[in-house]
Structures are given as C-alpha cells and as structure tokens.
Amino acid sequence: MNAKTQRRDTTEKAEEKTKNIGLRGVTVADTKISDVDGENGILIYRGYRIEDLAKNSAFEETAYLLLHDDLPTDEQLKDFKQRLAKARQVPTFILNALKTWPHGANPMDALQASVPLLAMADPELEVETREANVAKATRLISRIPGVVAAWQRIRHDQEPIPADERLSHAENFLWQLTGKKPDAEIAMDLDIALILHADHSFNASTFACREVVSTQAHMYAAVAAGVGALSGSLHGGANAEVMKMLQDVQNEKDLAEWVRSQLGSGKKIMGMGHAVYKTNDPRAQFLKEMGGRLGRKLGQEQWHRMLREIEAAALAEFEKRGKTTIKPNVDFYSAPVYHLMGIPGDLMTPVFAIARIAGWTAHIIEEKFGEAQGKPALYRPSSEYIGNYCGRTGCVYKPKEERASTK
Numbered sequence: 001m002n003a004k005t006q007r008r009d010t011t012e013k014a015e016e017k018t019k020n021i022g023l024r025g026v027t028v029a030d031t032k033i034s035d036v037d038g039e040n041g042i043l044i045y046r047g048y049r050i051e052d053l054a055k056n057s058a059f060e061e062t063a064y065l066l067l068h069d070d071l072p073t074d075e076q077l078k079d080f081k082q083r084l085a086k087a088r089q090v091p092t093f094i095l096n097a098l099k100t101w102p103h104g105a106n107p108m109d110a111l112q113a114s115v116p117l118l119a120m121a122d123p124e125l126e127v128e129t130r131e132a133n134v135a136k137a138t139r140l141i142s143r144i145p146g147v148v149a150a151w152q153r154i155r156h157d158q159e160p161i162p163a164d165e166r167l168s169h170a171e172n173f174l175w176q177l178t179g180k181k182p183d184a185e186i187a188m189d190l191d192i193a194l195i196l197h198a199d200h201s202f203n204a205s206t207f208a209c210r211e212v213v214s215t216q217a218h219m220y221a222a223v224a225a226g227v228g229a230l231s232g233s234l235h236g237g238a239n240a241e242v243m244k245m246l247q248d249v250q251n252e253k254d255l256a257e258w259v260r261s262q263l264g265s266g267k268k269i270m271g272m273g274h275a276v277y278k279t280n281d282p283r284a285q286f287l288k289e290m291g292g293r294l295g296r297k298l299g300q301e302q303w304h305r306m307l308r309e310i311e312a313a314a315l316a317e318f319e320k321r322g323k324t325t326i327k328p329n330v331d332f333y334s335a336p337v338y339h340l341m342g343i344p345g346d347l348m349t350p351v352f353a354i355a356r357i358a359g360w361t362a363h364i365i366e367e368k369f370g371e372a373q374g375k376p377a378l379y380r381p382s383s384e385y386i387g388n389y390c391g392r393t394g395c396v397y398k399p400k401e402e403r404a405s406t407k
C-alpha cells in the first residue's frame with residue numbers, strides 16, 4: 001500500500017465514532033427559544049404557535065418574546081418598542097463607509113461587512129451581562145433594516161433616508177427604503193412576514209451564530225457569521241433564487257413541462273424541500289395566501305399563478321419519484337410577496353436577515369449564558385481524518401529537491 005494514501009487504522013482510534021453528515025438528526029444543545037416539529041408541520045416560539053403569533057402579534061412583540069421568557073406586558077412592550085425606535089438611526093460613519101463601497105456589491109455582502117461597523121458603534125460592546133446583551137440585540141434588531149435600506153439607496157445613487165421614530169418597525173423599513181408613506185396593508189403583511197421568518201430552531205445561520213459565540217466572541221462577531229450562512233442559496237438565498245426562477249420562466253408556455261425537464265436533468269426547484277419539514281411548512285401557507293391577495297390588490301397575479309402551477313407540477317413529479325415529503329418551504333411564496341412589496345430580488349435575503357436577527361440574537365444570548373443547559377459550552381465536533389497517513393511516526397519530510405513531481 002502506498003504510504004501516502006494509507007488510511008489510519010481504526011484500532012488506533014480511541015473509539016469508533018458515529019458520523020452524521022450535515023449533523024442531520026444530531027441534538028447538539030437544549031434550547032427554550034423555538035421548536036420545529038417537522039413531521040406535523042408545527043413551529044413554536046417559546047411555546048406559542050407561529051399561526052397565533054402571525055395573526056395576533058406584531059414583529060416587535062415577537063422579538064421581545066424571543067429575547068425573553070414570555071410575551072411582554074403592555075408596559076414592557078411600550079418600553080421595548082420605544083427602545084427599538086430610538087436606536088434606529090444608523091451611525092453617520094457607517095453611512096459614510098457604505099458610500100465608498102462598490103455599488104455593484106451584493107446587498108448580503110454589504111450587510112455582512114457592516115455588522116462589525118455596528119459593533120464599533122456599540123457603547124456596551126465589551127459588557128457581557130445579559131442586560132447589556134439584550135441592549136445590543138435591541139440595537140441590532142433596530143439598525144439592520146436601516147443598513148439594508150441605506151445600501152439599497154446608496155447603490156442607486158440616492159441619499160439614505162433618516163429613520164422615523166413614530167412608525168412601526170415594518171413601516172419604518174419601507175419608509176427608509178422608498179421614501180414614501182407605506183401602504184397600511186403592505187406594512188401589515190411585511191410585519192407578518194417578519195414574524196414568520198424571525199426564528200427557526202437550529203437552522204444553518206442560527207447554528208453559525210451559536211457556534212461563534214460559544215467561543216465567548218461578542219454578539220456582532222456571531223451575527224456576521226449568521227449573515228454569511230444565511231446568504232447561501234440552500235438557506236436564505238433561496239427566496240432570491242425563486243424570484244430569479246419566476247423571471248426566467250415567465251415566457252414559458254408550459255410550466256409543467258419546464259418542471260419535468262428541470263427535475264429530469266437533476267436540477268432542483270428552488271423554494272421546495274426542507275431539511276426538517278416532511279410535510280407542509282406552516283409559514284408557507286400564510287405567505288401563499290398573502291401572495292395571492294397582494295397580487296390581486298396590485299394587479300399582478302401572474303407570479304402567484306406561476307408558482308401554483310410550478311407547485312402542482314413539482315408535487316406530481318415528486319409523487320412519481322416517491323419523494324412525497326418535498327413541499328414548498330418559506331422561500332417559495334415569500335419571493336413574490338417581497339417582489340409585490342417593491343423589494344428587489346437581491347434584497348430579499350437581507351429582508352430575511354431583518355427578521356432573523358431577532359432569533360439570532362436570542363440564540364446568541366441563550367448560548368452565551370448557557371441558559372438552556374446550565375452552563376456555556378464550546379462547540380468542538382470531531383471529524384474522521386481520511387487524508388495522507390504514514391503511521392504514527394508521520395510521513396518522511398523530504399527536502400523539496402528530492403520530492404517527485406506530481407504533475
């Protein structure tokens with residue numbers, strides 16, 4: 001056997017380890033924040049069903065719930081809303097920095113790059129009490145929409161619009177984005193969409209946040225990692241991919257045929273399938289209704305009609321292939337909803353981040369203070385080494401002149 005490719009003998013290992021590619025089904029921690037019951041299509045935030053929160057709550061109240069143990073009293077909610085509204089203004093040095101960045105930069109890159117700048121502006125960055133971390137979370141939840149809106153304007157050579165403290169969180173984002181008084185129904189729908197996207201247990205970006213903060217890094221370092229993880233097309237980037245798909249196929253005469261050819265050539269239908277849900281995603285149902293309603297209101301029913309056709313054709317194909325658990329996920333119907341709200345495709349994932357920052361910061365605090373498990377723990381998984389191996393003495397280090405060319 002060639003020494004360089006010899007595999008490490010398992011007898012040398014202290015124990016046989018179980019491999020779980022992608023950590024599927026591995027429980028790495030306890031959490032009190034949210035739970036996804038993928039078999040039954042149930043999502044809860046701190047015990048409350050997502051349907052109840054979407055119908056009855058507002059994003060600010062849901063964010064409070066995620067950061068604390070329970071829903072706020074009237075007084076607590078007023079205080080929290082006031083703190084959020086007062087912290088909205090993005091510091092001028094950050095707006096000035098954004099103005100120097102290449103206008104072609106992807107909004108997720110601009111958002112990720114601005115998170116450490118927000119850290120530099122935080123007066124309590126080094127204070128590691130729960131109270132100070134809730135205050136940091138409040139500032140992050142409050143300012144991320146302002147950064148996203150400012151980048152959208154700056155990249156189109158427009159001046160950022162100052163925040164308006166009198167508006168709700170959702171209304172203020174639409175105001176800072178467009179400079180127009182937001183339509184009440186659209187602002188309400190955005191508020192619901194933010195609630196639906198606010199948390200989702202140990203998804204990839206939340207886990208990235210928790211992993212970073214398990215080293216006792218500060219909240220902003222973890223959030224920057226979360227934004228990076230969310231940007232991928234298998235995670236938050238899927239909503240932008242769905243919109244791209246809709247724009248690409250809008251002139252197709254037979255969408256069912258298009259779906260068959262996509263699946264036939266081994267391609268995925270973006271916005272369908274989920275690592276945990278094996279039945280309907282409860283969030284998708286809300287967004288489906290919302291997309292239909294907004295389409296009728298704005299005279300743009302084509303996106304919703306196309307998605308319904310793609311969904312029906314894909315489900316029929318999946319059925320034939322015995323993959324009956326693949327259904328539309330949260331990104332499928334959120335794409336046209338955001339489009340109808342005037343949010344461009346590449347801003348859809350940043351809008352996801354505007355919502356998910358509430359969940360990220362709640363998880364960061366839980367992880368940092370070991371709130372669910374009694375004590376914080378550093379994540380340090382194992383891997384199986386399958387690279388070059390020459391026994392315990394190691395491979396012979398030869399001077400470079402004596403090494404055989406690999407070309």
Ligand SMILES: CC(C)(COP(=O)(O)OP(=O)(O)OC[C@H]1O[C@@H](n2cnc3c(N)ncnc32)[C@H](O)[C@@H]1OP(=O)(O)O)[C@@H](O)C(=O)NCCC(=O)NCCS
Binds near residue numbers: 263275
């Ligand atoms: C989200 C996702 C990564 C979860 O997938 P998963 O549970 O890890 O399952 P896999 O990706 O391993 O897929 C299992 C099988 O279903 C198929 N599949 C999963 N999602 C599919 C989709 N959207 N379209 C077509 N086929 C799909 C896979 O090709 C795979 O088929 P195979 O067993 O023949 O190779 C996957 O469904 C996906 O890529 N969806 C599209 C992207 C998306 O919408 N992401 C947002 C998630 S909220």
